[in-house]
Amino acid sequence: MTELLRSLDDEPDTPSTVDVRRAIATARRTRRVRRGVTGAGAAVVTVAASLAGFTLTRPTAAPPPPVLATSAPQPSVAAAPTVTRCAISRLPVPDKAPMALVTAADPTGAWIAGRIYPKSGGYQAVLWHDGTVAKVMLPGDLEEALRDVNSSGTAVGWSYTEDGPVPYAYRNGEITKLAASGSALGINDAGRIVGDDDEGNAVVWESVGAKPSRLPAPSSAKTVQARAIDLDGTVVGSLDLSIPYIWLPDGTHRRMPMPEIDGKPAAIAQAFDIRNGWVTGMASTKSFKDSRGSAPVHAVRWNLRTGESELVGELQYPADAVNAYGWQVGNDRKGYPVLITGEKPIRLPGLAKHRADGTATIASTLSDDGRIIAGQSDDTTNTIQAVMWRCR
Template sequence: MPSEIELLRALDDEPRTPSTVDVAQAISAGRRRRARRGAGYAGAASVTALAVAGASVAGGLVGGAPSPTTTAGAPRSTAPTPPKAPYTIPGTPGWSAPRATPPTDCTLHRLPTPDTAPMALVSGADPTGRYVVGRSYPRGGGYQAVIWHDGAARKVMLPGDLEESLQDVNSTGTAVGWSYVGGGEADTGPVPYVYRGGTVSALPGVRRGSAYAINDAGAIVGDDDTRRAVLVWPSATAKPFRLPMPAGASEVEAGDIDEDGTVVGTVDRDRAYVWFPDGTHRALPMPQVDGRPAAGARVFSIRNGWATGLAGASDGRGSKADPSASANPGTAARNQRTAVVRWHVRTGEVRIFDDLQPYPNTVNAQGWQIGTDTRKRAVLVTDAATVVLPALADGEPTGVSTIATTVSDDGRTVGGQSDDATGTIQAVVWRCR
């Protein structure tokens, strides 16, 4: 079982030195999301195992949260228009991926970095695996957004010089993400951007916010950094609209958007939620964890109706699991557990993955899951078997050092990161057959 120190490292979002794993970027996406300031390294233990008691699983960076004042140089804000039901979320109605044969073996390939940057990671990929996005850490310091196309790296020059990340990309090579823009801490904040045709543009309609996912129809999901609404941009040039929150909810986090326009997210940090293209919306069913209904659940990604996230068990007395106990399974009560969960949002099917560690994972169009097994190895879980993804460095890992982040619809390309022999994070892809 992972120790508290290992789990703290696993949610450290900032590789300050070699041997520091940037899991928050990796897991907060698989294709997605939520790299934010404010969570802090010391608070990682309370967010590791879902935070069913209210702490956020969203990975944060070391340092205080920026002030909610205006972002210098960002587009002026105009209030998104709430949709009227029934509304339509852009997508391809009735889309489904062709069935694929599960792979049985994968080989590891290190991705090149612009300017031979010493560290890099993968945060998203398109459904074919030809486009991969992430960021590198240049030798002189800072961050550099990167897009790889068929293995070749290209820098994406997002505005600002504080922090930046591309989070997702579709099969046309259009990528979305965010960058911190401002002249100082008092006026600094994330601005959502889109990269297409070699050009970077701010997404319209918000002053501050983040973009987390894009589908092949060009619809983008994100937020305005207030946690008061999930935003959908129908296209890269259209103003966003807000998805309706359930009655009584106080906050919501964006998750992902499917090809047909279905959107998933988390309400009040403990309720997995889905918005369908026809305007209807509802909570996802609460799974059973250790024989009892989970006390809370979060959802992070969706593909072809398959959604994946985390669910936390109650303590059997009607209260939610203690997230600090869940973050240290060696001392936690057996019935206070966080589990990886997969839903099918239309059929209601729910599955718990007992052999995966409780990190946010990603699913492809077949329902195949990537994650980290109990031996701290990156794995691809198919209908037929669990395929272990090799690491750059040989030997049994002493911590979570290899992380799968993305998986193509056919399961033949998996993206992620792996520590090299010096413990330095490298962006990698696995080619599977």
Template sequence: MPTEIELLRSLDDEPPAPSTVDIDRAIRSGRRRNRRRGLGYAGVAALTALAVTGVAVANARTTKTPARPVATAKPSVKPKPAYTIPGTPGWSVTAAIAPTSCTLEHLPVPAKEPMALVSAGDPTGQYLVGRTYPKGGGYQAVIWHAGTVRKVMLPGDSEESLRGVNSSGAAVGWSYTDDGQQLPFAYVNGKVLKLPGVKAGSAEAINDAGAIAGSDLTAGDPGSHAVVWPSATGQPIRLPVPAGVKASTADDIDEDGTTVGNLDLKTPYVWFADGTHHALTLPTYQGKKAPSARVFSIRNGVATGVADESESKDGRDGKLWAVKWNVRTGEATVSDRFDMSSDAINAQGWEVGIDKKGYAILYADGRAVPLPMLADHKPGNLTNIANSISDDGRTIGGQSDDAKDVIQAVVWHCK
């Protein structure tokens, strides 16, 4: 039977053809039901498979065990710098006071489309990106700014998603073209640009310097390769990996150019702007060292993700730890604040995610602030998911289910 991290691996990459479901939410739904009903991993696998066959669901991650700090990373590769990743060296963060309450706003959608979600936001909270689900079917990439929504016309009608946006409103994402090819795109100054240098790929994040993190999928599964585009028109930088790695991804990029991603869907990795790179520490808790881990995001030198506690023989006890890495010092810390890995982190180190009772929260300076729902739901039903948080903590973007269990794009205003 597979462990939880193995299920994440099997569902992590975009499928070779457009999917009809937001995979992460399907995984989370199955895992929650598993916990409540006391099922083993066969139950999770079956529920996940059921979700993937026909339910429209949305973004998330994973864990459920206590926590404490742990080890220090030991760089495994120190090459001579052969490249630099664009960023803003020495950028500073303005200190903010942690919010204590949040209110909910339902975001507008084009043509009263029935379903929508927010997938990312910029550091200032001015821009949010995501997608809607038009009445006639399919997907529509959108960007929100100053209370208005605009369609972003990515080529192809099969599937599309915007995955990141910076403080200038430049956004990145991908779409499947009519011939089934997944292509990476940028939306800059109102224009859609195909990212150069790859025949297939994905774009996941963009920093304020305009550098874009993503993957070259030209070789096909499992031959993806982590790349960074220095700009929307620049040729991609192929990020180096240790010998023997079959697949790599670049999943997020910090303001100074530091990029994080994963090797073979089991080893968290960091590439620095000066060309050095190494694996992130696999954390240890109560004498147990995680055999594998995943990193999802980075902000102000702190990366977040999830680690697998063990690979149990029967697949029933595979527990996951939420992890934070200080990529500058190498320290890895296990956290018990979230049921899964937090879903977003800001420059203050504040995080948003699902707590162990199944509710969406903002966790800032030792305080958990609940995020209101559009409609009252029992915990564990994936009613709220927050996918972005501004650096001042005042703006959180995500989704909330309405009274009919339909996903709606929302923003939380916090103070």
């Protein structure tokens, strides 16, 4: 598989699975953390290396899915604004932490989640709001991350312990352990939370205090993953990390259309993010168990209103975020972070020197109005810093 380096991994490892976004992130983390801590260069890590020892079997082929359309109309949005350039600034960090990064943001861009790397070592989840930052003291000793936050400031994520990941929610200084073990990965403005449990099932919490319910899926699926939830409650994820899947607000669920690559359906695909009926993800012409060689991973965008999917040729990797207009942020073919609006991609500046492998600066979040982007960028000492771009 081609060398694919992504942002620092913010998810716990899961036994016997191959998640493309997680594998890419693991490869990128190996390089980025080593660079940030020592200041020295590190060998490029390939996704193929990250996947060593893992296997993935594509489920038995099923009939082609019908054209997708959400069962509930998506909220209308105003006409898309015009954005032509973006300026970068560093986000404040507590305790003079040497490294920091962004993991999520709400649709307005007012709430930004992330984590810092204290001088003493380890991880510390943080939440920014309108220029201020607060530490989120998630229990656990090994690793922690906030994976999503809604416009009221409720953030969800997990803390990794010796017994595995534990899901949490945070609001107004109060931390609540969600029922069950696993990871909380997405929350919408209604407070509905999605994620997965420690048995490989996709789950939904109707509220912070609710018990989780398993999302239905075909009995043939061994692993079911829910990655994100939309405004109307539509959930996207994947089956066996190879088939993109959707759960609609009316209770129905189905496969999403397989994108076409060079005129043929992709062998595998995954859905990662959703906003206002726009879904982003990846696709490849070969499964990970295919022994006939490697194949590149393509960025994909689905339009749930039409059921159409398209490859996003401007991006080197799958998009890191999508907004209500279907705009995306990611890294282009030269490794630069870009905002894609449907016009000419807007290149985002970094704090220091650009690297073609796309590890120097990473845009992770995108507000609905396209004017606030957050992510990470190496400073002049090759140390990762949490940053924000204001666009106009």
